[in-house]
Amino acid sequence: MGIQDRLIEDVGLREGVKRLTEDKIEKVVQGVLKGETGARLAAYNEICMRCGLCSEACHFYLSHDGDPSYSPVGKVQQTMAQLIKKKGRVSPDDIYGMAQIAYTECNLCRRCVHFCPVGIDTGYIMSTVRRICHKLGVTPQYIQDTAHSHSATFNQMWVKDDEWPDSLQWQEDEAREEFPGLRIPLDKEGADIYYSVIAPEPKFRTQLIYQAAAIFNAAGVDWTMPSEPGWDNSDMCMFTGDFEMMGRLKRRHFESAQKLKVKRIVMGECGHAFRSIYDMGNRWVAWKMYPVPVIHSIEFFWELMKQGKIKLAKKYPGPVTVHDPCNVVRGRGHHEKLRELVRFLIDGEIIETASNREHNICCTAGGGVINCGPPFKNVRLAGSKAKADELRATGVKTIVAPCHNCHGGLEDTVKRYELGMHIKFLGDIIYECMEKPS
Amino acid sequence: MLHPASSWDWQPGERVVLDSTACPAPHEWQEEPYVSPDGEKLGAIVRLDDGLFTLCVNGTPWEASFDKIWSPRFSPDGRLTAIVQQDGEWTMAVEGETWPENYAYLWSTMFSADGSVIAAAIQQDGEYGLCVDGAPWETLYENANQFTLSRDGQATAAVVQVQSMAAADLAAFQRGVFSVAVNGQAWDRTFVNVYTPTFDPSGSRVAAQVRLNLYDYSIVVDGETWKQTYACVWEPRFNPTSGAVVAPVRVAGSWGLAQDGQIIWEPVFAQCWQQAFSRDGKTIAAIVAPGYGKFTVAVNAKPWAATFPVVTDLALAADGKRAAALGNEYNANWQVVVDGRPWDGVFDMAWKPVFSPDGARVAAKVERGGRQNVLLDGKPYKRDFEQVWEPVFSPDGSKVLIRARDGGKYLRIVAQAADF
Numbered sequence: 088m089g090i091q092d093r094l095i096e097d098v099g100l101r102e103g104v105k106r107l108t109e110d111k112i113e114k115v116v117q118g119v120l121k122g123e124t125g126a127r128l129a130a131y132n133e134i135c136m137r138c139g140l141c142s143e144a145c146h147f148y149l150s151h152d153g154d155p156s157y158s159p160v161g162k163v164q165q166t167m168a169q170l171i172k173k174k175g176r177v178s179p180d181d182i183y184g185m186a187q188i189a190y191t192e193c194n195l196c197r198r199c200v201h202f203c204p205v206g207i208d209t210g211y212i213m214s215t216v217r218r219i220c221h222k223l224g225v226t227p228q229y230i231q232d233t234a235h236s237h238s239a240t241f242n243q244m245w246v247k248d249d250e251w252p253d254s255l256q257w258q259e260d261e262a263r264e265e266f267p268g269l270r271i272p273l274d275k276e277g278a279d280i281y282y283s284v285i286a287p288e289p290k291f292r293t294q295l296i297y298q299a300a301a302i303f304n305a306a307g308v309d310w311t312m313p314s315e316p317g318w319d320n321s322d323m324c325m326f327t328g329d330f331e332m333m334g335r336l337k338r339r340h341f342e343s344a345q346k347l348k349v350k351r352i353v354m355g356e357c358g359h360a361f362r363s364i365y366d367m368g369n370r371w372v373a374w375k376m377y378p379v380p381v382i383h384s385i386e387f388f389w390e391l392m393k394q395g396k397i398k399l400a401k402k403y404p405g406p407v408t409v410h411d412p413c414n415v416v417r418g419r420g421h422h423e424k425l426r427e428l429v430r431f432l433i434d435g436e437i438i439e440t441a442s443n444r445e446h447n448i449c450c451t452a453g454g455g456v457i458n459c460g461p462p463f464k465n466v467r468l469a470g471s472k473a474k475a476d477e478l479r480a481t482g483v484k485t486i487v488a489p490c491h492n493c494h495g496g497l498e499d500t501v502k503r504y505e506l507g508m509h510i511k512f513l514g515d516i517i518y519e520c521m522e523k524p525s
Numbered sequence: 526m527l528h529p530a531s532s533w534d535w536q537p538g539e540r541v542v543l544d545s546t547a548c549p550a551p552h553e554w555q556e557e558p559y560v561s562p563d564g565e566k567l568g569a570i571v572r573l574d575d576g577l578f579t580l581c582v583n584g585t586p587w588e589a590s591f592d593k594i595w596s597p598r599f600s601p602d603g604r605l606t607a608i609v610q611q612d613g614e615w616t617m618a619v620e621g622e623t624w625p626e627n628y629a630y631l632w633s634t635m636f637s638a639d640g641s642v643i644a645a646a647i648q649q650d651g652e653y654g655l656c657v658d659g660a661p662w663e664t665l666y667e668n669a670n671q672f673t674l675s676r677d678g679q680a681t682a683a684v685v686q687v688q689s690m691a692a693a694d695l696a697a698f699q700r701g702v703f704s705v706a707v708n709g710q711a712w713d714r715t716f717v718n719v720y721t722p723t724f725d726p727s728g729s730r731v732a733a734q735v736r737l738n739l740y741d742y743s744i745v746v747d748g749e750t751w752k753q754t755y756a757c758v759w760e761p762r763f764n765p766t767s768g769a770v771v772a773p774v775r776v777a778g779s780w781g782l783a784q785d786g787q788i789i790w791e792p793v794f795a796q797c798w799q800q801a802f803s804r805d806g807k808t809i810a811a812i813v814a815p816g817y818g819k820f821t822v823a824v825n826a827k828p829w830a831a832t833f834p835v836v837t838d839l840a841l842a843a844d845g846k847r848a849a850a851l852g853n854e855y856n857a858n859w860q861v862v863v864d865g866r867p868w869d870g871v872f873d874m875a876w877k878p879v880f881s882p883d884g885a886r887v888a889a890k891v892e893r894g895g896r897q898n899v900l901l902d903g904k905p906y907k908r909d910f911e912q913v914w915e916p917v918f919s920p921d922g923s924k925v926l927i928r929a930r931d932g933g934k935y936l937r938i939v940a941q942a943a944d945f
């Protein structure tokens with residue numbers, strides 16, 4: 088089976104390919120291959136032995152009974168290898184299939200890098216296919232809408248300028264009922280910590296802002312949040328392939344922190360945003376590292392725990408399993424800190440999934456796949472069977488997952504495969520167990 | 526109401542303005558202090574015992590109190606403003622007096638250069654616009670952002686959404702639903718995106734970045750776009766004398782500067798932004814990256830030799846003869862760099878350097894080990910403080926105003942060169 092046997096209708100892809108001609112495709116592909124990729128892609132193309140050792144790495148392959156068209160090398164063969172071989176001279180219909188593979192059948196999770204004897208990063212190759220598709224105007228509708236939102240509002244959910252400070256003030260009000268004197272300090276120059284989140288938090292997960300405020304307040308953290316755009320650290324433009332917009336978002340994010348003269352940025356429990364701020368977006372802007380250090384919540388909560396600043400009234404009942412978000416575990420190496428923190432918080436054991444830590448299987452939502460929306464939901468969930476099998480085998484009821492996308496993906500997976508598990512952010516558990524005013 | 530620096534107290538010496546910065550009225554808590562440009566006043570939000578909020582200025586709370594207050598700001602003429610909420614509606618309070626109209630939300634306080642005009646963004650009934658000294662735009666929009674006020678305060682502008690769009694309607698978005706409204710009137714043309722509208726010094730012209738489709742960026746001036754398009758652009762700025770518009774542009778993966786569509790700095794930089802003009806418009810300085818991960822300042826296209834992983838806060842002397850900026854290593858080891866040479870001393874944080882009006886001297890606020898100070902031409906003031914605000918030069922450039930907080934007191938110091 089190949090991609091042409093499983094095409095899914097999507098208005099963004101369909102309208103996109105309608106505007107294409109083979110000449111245009113050739114020009115754009117050549118432009119990206121010659122102007123933007125360089126030696127890395129050429130080397131990958133040369134050295135891949137088509138040995139298939141990467142296949143077992145990929146949850147899409149594992150979840151589809153070993154269908155080679157879902158393996159990393161199989162996906163490259165159907166996309167980039169064709170573009171290189173045919174020098175970009177492919178049909179609009181071919182582009183439709185390539186876009187579907189690159190945007191919806193690869194989470195850019197980079198698990199396969201660990202399995203390839205020569206270290207080929209299929210995630211990078213798929214990102215480059217996405218870059219070409221972006222330039223061709225062939226992107227799935229829902230993720231493209233998110234990219235539009237980023238470009239118009241500097242956040243991913245069309246949150247308007249007033250809605251942001253308004254929702255922070257509302258959360259502050261609510262939290263003061265429980266924690267008298269609590270503040271969510273806006274625009275506090277020179278604060279130690281600038282706390283940044285992603286737009287789903289003010290939009291529909293406001294309890295996460297509430298919980299973070301409660302924790303920082305109890306731990307005596309000197310923190311602030313900006314009242315103006317720049318507060319959303321997320322980046323679906325990185326995943327659509329709109330790197331110019333990715334750079335614009337990161338510039339705004341970091342300049343907002345630099346303007347407030349803060350020491351560090353702490354980011355909420357999000358994975359892909361971390362990739363954008365320390366790997367992709369910052370580099371497009373020409374910073375080698377992040378211009379203001381960014382600490383993921385895993386690491387920050389771990390620090391607070393080590394410093395004795397988190398005081399627990401009780402422990403969360405275990406056992407639990409831990410889901411390692413690709414971007415902060417494979418990408419950053421936070422797996423041991425995550426486990427130390429979880430052990431501190433729970434009463435009981437961590438039961439590991441068979442694949443764990445840097446070899447963790449992706450939630451199948453990452454890399455912008457969940458953001459491609461309803462048309463691709465079934466495909467995404469079919470791809471998460473391997474993850475579901477590993478989760479079921481732990482026999483536990485609680486999954487700790489410090490990432491928004493992972494939450495969304497795992498919630499769907501738990502439901503589809505009737506796992507009877509619930510999913511917790513670290514902030515959920517800390518808030519639930521921390522000492523509170525009586 | 527004007528209160529230019531020439532009318533401030535420039536008598537050299539140290540004066541204790543407040544023996545205690547704590548508000549004497551009974552209160553549950555007090556928030557961060559703000560000080561007036563002339564250093565005579567210190568104000569902070571306090572939560573009173575009755576659960577309401579007010580501002581306490583030099584030990585005296587405003588008569589009025591409110592359900593909520595945020596964003597206290599002193600205007601350049603020394604008036605204290607804050608955004609206040611009463612009965613669920615928001616407005617601006619200036620020296621304790623509120624604007625007559627209330628709004629569903631109000632934010633983003635802006636001042637004219639002399640402080641005589643105060644403006645803010647507003648939302649009423651789900652529509653957006655600007656409000657100047659209490660008077661809202663006649664036309665409000667479905668959305669508006671990136672609000673700006675001209676230097677003299679006589680003109681306002683914002684990016685506005687002029688057409689509605691269904692959820693996830695890619696085609697509508699890509700046809701363009703955004704424009705720029707100047708004093709509430711939108712331009713005829715729409716764009717996919719518009720960024721950073723900016724006025725010329727007289728407040729009569731507006732330039733902005735535009736995205737014409739998902740790939741082509743350009744600059745628009747008073748509704749007319751440049752003929753040239755680029756892979757990306759950053760903020761345009763007007764030459765103060767010629768009226769030409771200059772913007773960073775990205776060509777074949779590198780950045781340079783274009784003026785009215787023509788390249789004036791070759792695109793050879795890995796980054797280029799925040800360009801600034803001298804008063805006569807003859808000198809341009811900008812933050813640039815001559816190589817990947819290496820940032821510095823270029824003056825008239827010539828980069829300084831010293832580079833840093835990160836450079837911020839570029840300041841150009843009015844005569845264009847000198848430039849200063851801050852270099853740092855990913856937010857640590859901050860250095861003040863003047864004319865390409867870093868001053869002695871590495872700091873935990875530094876603030877934008879300030880030139881004396883004649884450009885002869887430079888001062889900057891710095892922080893090390895939790896203590897703050899002001900440097901003049903590289904030398905620290907004779908003592909440090911818990912907190913200082915950014916230094917201000919006297920109009921003749923001979924003295925530096927240091928506003929400082931230490932040991933519970935608030936001090937106003939007029940320092941001379943010998944004090945550093």
Ligand code: SF4
Nearest residue numbers: 145193194196197199
């Ligand atoms: S990056 Fe992840 S999803 Fe993509 S091919 Fe590799 S293992 Fe599969």
Ligand code: SF4
Nearest residue numbers: 135136138139141203
């Ligand atoms: S394991 Fe590496 S070399 Fe082998 S097929 Fe996969 S990508 Fe190619």
